Amino acid sequence: MPALHQTADQQGVFVTQKFSGGVFHADLSDGRAGVEIELLHSHLCASTADGDAFVIPYEECQLEIGGYTGKMLFCRNADRSVTLFSEDKQFPKALALAAGGRLDDQLASQLSKAKGESRRGAIFSFGLVAATLIVLVSLYFGIRAGANRVTQSLPVSLDRELGKAAYQAMPKEGSEITDPLVTEPIQSIVDRLADHAKVEGMDFELHVIDSATVNAYCLPGGTMVVYTGLISAAESPGQLAAVISHEMAHATLRHGLSRISQTLGLTAAVSLLIGDTAGIMAAAEEFFTAASINSYSRQQETEADLEGVRMLHAAAIDPSGMPSLFELLKEEHGELPEALVWVSTHPDHASRIEETQNMIDSLPAKPYKPIDLDWEALKSRVAGDSTKKADVSNSSNESSADSTVDPSELEQENGS
């Protein structure tokens, strides 16, 4: 290549190339200006729009690669008073060519240095992202464990106050039923299970609400709400007891409280650790918070299923009502699209059946005592109530069919 250059020069037809760039020099007002750089026979020549010109002979050239893109070539004179630079992609090659090999070594070492820096930069960025992920993931698991432990050490009276306040504030979907023919059989199930609650100090207070909604929930502290729709939809006292035990387990395992502390804890811990939460951090934090709330309650549902089975077994109630309840849900709803919302926070029916059945199989055999209630009477009484029959004494003539209940509402059983 140098040969070509010399030939061209000897013939006097050496074509100068121009590159746009800039200059730093103390004599310029503001110390800088944009320039056109020409590569001449023995030197670089840069001229500003105002007519100033700067010259650097090739043998004096001190090269450096840098700038924002990492691809800008700087060229300084011997005393470093003049700095010319250009970001033009062709500039390094053209400069090497014009200098006839005098700058090749410098250019090669600068290029390899720039390459090394950009590789280090990429490794750092990758390492940073990976480290952030590791910190967030371990935080996520750490806080889950930590929040659970903290929650278990709080007094149960806190749960009770929380639950009572929540119950007051919640919209009721119907009027409360005080008819002892309805409340007493359910109360008897609650009482049998309450004796075997995992936590002492729970105050299981039953409210039966006249509503077609197929739902039941137990608030922190033990405020238990059963909708008449659930009683109509259940096929056996065992299934009803299964739902009640599952909901009571949410309260005794103190899921409401640990969910609150986890959500608060994750946000607090992330902002505490990563002082100035920049864009990516905030987004990741949000993502993990959302993920924790979802997968978290799925885990809680499984825990409540198993704790429910344990309570049923301990109370000498046949726990097979639990898997049979999930069979019912599966048959009625299969994989209906509207089940999606529920499925996202609840494990699928098949795995709930499997897990509860496995647990039942692993429990020691025990003589189960039947649930002491008149199932048909309860159902017809409820059917009478929920169809608003004026004369409740005739209710025994009514069909006990759960005709008022849309089976799809079974999906609404929520895990609060």
Added chain:
Amino acid sequence: MEAELRDKPSFTNLRLQLKPGDSVIAEADAMAYMSSTIRMNTKWNGGVIQSLLKRFLGGESMFVNQFSTDKGGELVITQPYPGDMTCLELKGNSMYLQPGAFVACEPGVKLGVGWAGLRMLIGGEGLFRLKVSGHGRVWFGAYGGIFEREISDEYIVDTGHLVAYEPSIGVKVGMAGGIFSSFFSGEGLVTRVKGPGRIYLQSRSFDGLAAWTNAHL
């Protein structure tokens, strides 16, 4: 055109005395008051696509206002937040401005939006930034005071404090110290800038304001 930056540094505003035939381009909504002899024209901030890019990615307005006059007059321009403003005279060179810093410029200045790269996002400065080039004066602002540093070697700036830098400045995002001190010093990540060239810094950062406000809500 005579320009004067007044009420420095907290509530700096730019007072321009336009001579007949002068014109100036300013960020939308930047005009505070002006003589009735000045005409205002609103135009796309570049082309339509460029304007959209500047609006959504560069933190600038979709439209800019061009003020011109046949008779001369006074025009006062401000920025939306408290802080200092400064003037930069371009002579064929260029400068990158962080999103939202641009206030006004003379007609010879070209405004372009450019991809700043992932490192600037990690550094908390935004994915895109404005490039001003050409000939003429540019006025831009900062939150808090503005420092100007001519750097020949490396300089460390906390994220969110860099307002403007020349293309000749190399920017790397790095940790403030070791892993422990980076996470627990509250400094987190910093940007390492490398000369030659000039950088403009602001004495306050919006992230800092947001965090402080958050703590008092």
